[in-house]
Amino acid sequence: MASMITVHVDLGERAYPIHIGADLLGRTELFAPHIAGAAVTIVTNTTVDPLYGETLRRALAPLGKQVSTVVLPDGEAYKNWETLNQIFDALLGARADRKTTLIALGGGVTGDMTGFAAACYMRGVPFIQVPTTLLSQVDSSVGGKTGINHPLGKNMIGAFYQPQAVIADIATLRTLPQRELAAGVAEVIKTGAIADAAFFEWIEGNVEALNRCEPEALAYAVKRSCEIKASVVAADEREGGLRAILNFGHTFGHAIEAGLGYGEWLHGEAVGCGMVMAADLSVRLGYLDEASRQRIVRVVAAGHLPTRAPALGEARYMQLMQVDKKAEAGAIKFILLKRFGETLITRAPDEAVHATLAATVAA
Amino acid sequence: MASMITVHVDLGERAYPIHIGADLLGRTELFAPHIAGAAVTIVTNTTVDPLYGETLRRALAPLGKQVSTVVLPDGEAYKNWETLNQIFDALLGARADRKTTLIALGGGVTGDMTGFAAACYMRGVPFIQVPTTLLSQVDSSVGGKTGINHPLGKNMIGAFYQPQAVIADIATLRTLPQRELAAGVAEVIKTGAIADAAFFEWIEGNVEALNRCEPEALAYAVKRSCEIKASVVAADEREGGLRAILNFGHTFGHAIEAGLGYGEWLHGEAVGCGMVMAADLSVRLGYLDEASRQRIVRVVAAGHLPTRAPALGEARYMQLMQVDKKAEAGAIKFILLKRFGETLITRAPDEAVHATLAATVAA
Incomplete structure (x- = not known):
C-alpha cells in the first residue's frame, strides 16, 4: 500500500x-x-x-x-x-x-x-x-x-x-492539464513566500520537478503548503487578521480575473501575476529588496505562469480592487512582502499603486 | 421614556x-x-x-x-x-x-x-x-x-x-392585520404548551387581550416566549436535540404550507392547526390526556386560528412530511406532548398518523 x-x-x-x-x-x-x-x-x-x-x-x-x-x-x-x-x-x-x-x-x-x-x-x-x-x-x-x-x-x-x-x-x-498544474504551483510559491523562506528556496530548486509532476516533489509541496495554511487558519479561522496574509497576490489577482471575466485566466495564473505585482509594490514602498522581487519574478516564470498583467486600464484595476472583500469603505488593503516569510497588510498611496500598474501591466 | x-x-x-x-x-x-x-x-x-x-x-x-x-x-x-x-x-x-x-x-x-x-x-x-x-x-x-x-x-x-x-x-x-397577529399568537401558544404549563394557563386567560393587541399582554407574551426560546436555543444552538421541541406543530404545519403552496396559509396558522394535529396524535399514542388536547383545540380556536387541516389527501401529507428537515432516511419524526411543559420526539406508526389525518383533515 x-x-x-x-x-x-x-x-x-x-x-x-x-x-x-x-x-x-x-x-x-x-x-x-x-x-x-x-x-x-x-x-x-x-x-x-x-x-x-x-x-x-x-x-x-x-x-x-x-x-x-x-x-x-x-x-x-x-x-x-x-x-x-x-x-x-x-x-x-x-x-x-x-x-x-x-x-x-x-x-x-x-x-x-x-x-x-x-x-x-x-x-x-x-x-x-x-x-x-x-x-x-x-x-x-x-x-x-x-x-x-x-x-x-x-x-x-x-x-x-x-x-x-x-x-x-x-x-x-x-x-491535470499543464496549465492547471502551473496554477497550483502559483499557490505553492505564494505559501513559501509569505510564510517560510526555506520552503521558498526548496520551491526554487524543485519547480521543474513540480512542472514534471514528480510524485515525491508534489507530495512534499502539498504537505508543506497544507501545514502552513492549516496553521494560519487554526490561528484565525474567520479571517480576522493573520489569515489575510494568505491573500498575497490576490488583490491584484482578483482584479485580473474579474476584469477579464472569470475563466479567462485561471485563478492560479492570476495569483502568479498578482504576486509579481504585489512584489513590485512592496519594493516601491521600501518594504522589500529588489533581489527578492527578482527571485519572485523568476520562480513565477519558471512555474510557467504569467508575469505581465493584462491591459485592462488603470482605472478599471482601481475600481475592481475597491470592491475586493478585503477593501474597507473603498480603501484597498494590500498584502505586501518584507522578506520571504514576513508580510504586512497596509493601504498604499494611489501614486505607488499606479506606478506598479504602469510597470507590470502589458502595454 | x-x-x-x-x-x-x-x-x-x-x-x-x-x-x-x-x-x-x-x-x-x-x-x-x-x-x-x-x-x-x-x-x-x-x-x-x-x-x-x-x-x-x-x-x-x-x-x-x-x-x-x-x-x-x-x-x-x-x-x-x-x-x-x-x-x-x-x-x-x-x-x-x-x-x-x-x-x-x-x-x-x-x-x-x-x-x-x-x-x-x-x-x-x-x-x-x-x-x-x-x-x-x-x-x-x-x-x-x-x-x-x-x-x-x-x-x-x-x-x-x-x-x-x-x-x-x-x-x-x-x-398588524388581525390574521397576522393570530399567526403570532400560535407561536406563543406553542411555547407555553411545550415548555411552561403556567404560561400556557396565562395564555388561556389572556388570549382575548392578545387578540385586542393590549400592550401589557403583548409585552409579557413576547418576553416570556423569547425567554423560553432563548433558553432552549442556548442549550442547543445547532438543533442537535432539545431544540427540536420548538417544532411542536411544525411537522404537520410545514406539510400544510407546502401542500397549499407557500403564502396560502400563514406559517402561524399552519402551526396552530399543526398543534391540534400533533395533540391528536399524542392522545392517540397514549402520551397525552384528552382534556389537555381539548384545551389546545380551544385556545387555538380562541386565537382565531384554524383547527381543521386542509384536504390535501393523506398520501400527499405523508409525502410532504417525509421531506421535512427533521425526517431521517424518510422516517418522519414527530414532536408530541406528554403534558403541558413536557414533550417527546418519536416516530409514529403509519396507522396512527393516518388516523390523526382522518380525524383532523377537513372532508
Whole structure:
C-alpha cells in the first residue's frame, strides 16, 4: 500500500485531517470514519466524473450507503447560483436528509460550491473534500472557505464551513492539464513566500520537478503548503487578521480575473501575476529588496505562469480592487512582502499603486 | 421614556440582547452599540417601509453612517433566491464592505432572508433584527435560523447565524392585520404548551387581550416566549436535540404550507392547526390526556386560528412530511406532548398518523 501523510487542521470541534498520497481515492477505510448517515451524494463535474467517479463509487460501495452523483458543468464560469441550485435540486429530489454526506470530487470550483451547498442545505450537512487539482489540494480544500461568484465579484456569496476530511490523491494530478498544474504551483510559491523562506528556496530548486509532476516533489509541496495554511487558519479561522496574509497576490489577482471575466485566466495564473505585482509594490514602498522581487519574478516564470498583467486600464484595476472583500469603505488593503516569510497588510498611496500598474501591466 | 425589558440570549461569543417594549424603533441608543462599520443597509418590504422605514432612518441619522434601504416584495412567496439576490445586488452595487451592518425591518420572511444574506455576504457581515410582526418577535428573531424556501421544501437552504441584537418594538404590532397577529399568537401558544404549563394557563386567560393587541399582554407574551426560546436555543444552538421541541406543530404545519403552496396559509396558522394535529396524535399514542388536547383545540380556536387541516389527501401529507428537515432516511419524526411543559420526539406508526389525518383533515 502506498505511503500516506496526514496533516491535522486544529480547529477544536471542527478539526479535520488532510490525507495526502498517491492512489488514496480507492481506499474505503479513509472515507468510512467520516460518513455517519445512510446516504452520500458525490458532486463532481463533466471532466472529472469520467476519470475518477467510478473509482470513488467503488471505494464507497463496501460501506453500504445510498450513493448518488451530481455532475456539474466544468469551469469557473459555472461557479454561480444556477449551478449551486443543481446540487440543491438533486438533494431535495432524492429527499436527502440532514445526515447526508456530500463529497466534492474535483477542483476548487467543485470544492467551493459543494462546501457552500453543504453549509446551506438544511442549514448544514457534513462534507468531504476530494480535491483533484494541485490548486485545490494546496489551497481551496484547506481553510473552510466556500462560496460562489456574483457578476459583481468573485466569491462574494459564501460561508466559512469546514469539511469532515480532505483526501488529496496525488495520483489524480497525472491527468491535470499543464496549465492547471502551473496554477497550483502559483499557490505553492505564494505559501513559501509569505510564510517560510526555506520552503521558498526548496520551491526554487524543485519547480521543474513540480512542472514534471514528480510524485515525491508534489507530495512534499502539498504537505508543506497544507501545514502552513492549516496553521494560519487554526490561528484565525474567520479571517480576522493573520489569515489575510494568505491573500498575497490576490488583490491584484482578483482584479485580473474579474476584469477579464472569470475563466479567462485561471485563478492560479492570476495569483502568479498578482504576486509579481504585489512584489513590485512592496519594493516601491521600501518594504522589500529588489533581489527578492527578482527571485519572485523568476520562480513565477519558471512555474510557467504569467508575469505581465493584462491591459485592462488603470482605472478599471482601481475600481475592481475597491470592491475586493478585503477593501474597507473603498480603501484597498494590500498584502505586501518584507522578506520571504514576513508580510504586512497596509493601504498604499494611489501614486505607488499606479506606478506598479504602469510597470507590470502589458502595454 | 417607555419601559423596556431585555432578554439576554446566552450563546458565548455570539450572545446578544433582545430589547422588548413600545416605541423602541426610534431610539438611537439601542442601535448605536451594535453598528461598528461605516455603512448600514436596511432590508425591508413594500408594506413595512412606508410604515416604519422613516422612523428607523431618523433613529440612525445621528450615528453618521451611510444608510441605504433595500425594499423587497412582501410575502412568503418571495422568500426565494431571486429576492435574496436583490439584497446581494444592492450590497455589491453600493460596494458594501465586510463591516456593513444589515438591519432586517419586517416580519419573519424579511428577517430570515436578511439574516441569510448577512450570513453569506462576503461569508458573513453583522446584522440586527427589528421584527415588526408578533410571529417574528416571539419566534423567528430568536435562535439564529435564517434561510429561504426551495420549490421542494420550506427553509431548505439556510444558515445558523446570530444577530448582533433584536429590537422588538411592540408598538409596530398596532398596524398588524388581525390574521397576522393570530399567526403570532400560535407561536406563543406553542411555547407555553411545550415548555411552561403556567404560561400556557396565562395564555388561556389572556388570549382575548392578545387578540385586542393590549400592550401589557403583548409585552409579557413576547418576553416570556423569547425567554423560553432563548433558553432552549442556548442549550442547543445547532438543533442537535432539545431544540427540536420548538417544532411542536411544525411537522404537520410545514406539510400544510407546502401542500397549499407557500403564502396560502400563514406559517402561524399552519402551526396552530399543526398543534391540534400533533395533540391528536399524542392522545392517540397514549402520551397525552384528552382534556389537555381539548384545551389546545380551544385556545387555538380562541386565537382565531384554524383547527381543521386542509384536504390535501393523506398520501400527499405523508409525502410532504417525509421531506421535512427533521425526517431521517424518510422516517418522519414527530414532536408530541406528554403534558403541558413536557414533550417527546418519536416516530409514529403509519396507522396512527393516518388516523390523526382522518380525524383532523377537513372532508
